[in-house]
Amino acid sequence: MIGAAFAARAILPNERLFDLTIRDAEMNDAAALAQLMCELGYETSTTEMKQRLESVLSDARCRTFLAEINGQVCGMIGTLTHASHEHNDVSGKIIALVVSKKQRRSGIGRALIAAAEKDFANRGVTRLSLTTRFSREEAHQFYESLGYTRTGIRFAKTLR
Numbered sequence: 001m002i003g004a005a006f007a008a009r010a011i012l013p014n015e016r017l018f019d020l021t022i023r024d025a026e027m028n029d030a031a032a033l034a035q036l037m038c039e040l041g042y043e044t045s046t047t048e049m050k051q052r053l054e055s056v057l058s059d060a061r062c063r064t065f066l067a068e069i070n071g072q073v074c075g076m077i078g079t080l081t082h083a084s085h086e087h088n089d090v091s092g093k094i095i096a097l098v099v100s101k102k103q104r105r106s107g108i109g110r111a112l113i114a115a116a117e118k119d120f121a122n123r124g125v126t127r128l129s130l131t132t133r134f135s136r137e138e139a140h141q142f143y144e145s146l147g148y149t150r151t152g153i154r155f156a157k158t159l160r
């Protein structure tokens with residue numbers, strides 16, 4: 001958990017510097033998070049997001065950090081630490097990451113990743129991974145610019 005919110009700087013497309021706050025998400029953020037999930041391509045409602053947050057916020061393995069400018073939520077990152085059969089220590093996963101369309105390419109995604117990595121490091125997690133769709137080419141460039149490398153392919157299946 002971040003505990004106290006931490007500040008970063010972002011340069012919005014009009015090239016003005018804005019103060020960016022990264023903080024832990026709360027139940028009251030359900031509407032903003034629902035909106036961000038829709039932007040990520042997962043249509044949902046505030047009611048559904050409240051239910052998800054009840055699980056996520058009470059799960060000690062999960063973290064949800066929000067980016068805010070002038071009190072307005074403009075991005076989120078969700079993470080998970082998990083035990084595995086392959087390693088003795090816990091691993092970290094970035095589960096969800098999205099920045100509001102209007103505010104992309106201003107350093108907000110970078111600040112969210114930095115907050116998540118700091119939190120992982122505080123918990124002794126050194127091995128991070130994430131999955132992303134082939135179609136998210138801009139996200140691929142984003143992750144590569146931050147030192148993430150392509151190491152595999154994701155397979156998915158829906159059980160009936």
Ligand SMILES: CC(C)(COP(=O)(O)OP(=O)(O)OC[C@H]1O[C@@H](n2cnc3c(N)ncnc32)[C@H](O)[C@@H]1OP(=O)(O)O)[C@@H](O)C(=O)NCCC(=O)NCCS
Nearest residue numbers: 097098099104105106107108109110132138139141142145
């Ligand atoms: C991917 C995403 C989170 C990046 O957030 P962002 O705030 O726009 O990214 P940043 O401004 O912090 O970018 C940091 C660096 O990543 C790289 N980058 C970011 N977006 C890029 C793009 N569209 N094309 C190429 N490089 C890009 C650049 O090197 C950038 O640094 P620079 O602006 O100084 O050149 C955002 O584009 C987004 O929400 N996309 C839609 C949802 C999504 O794909 N999420 C990931 C799911 S796995």
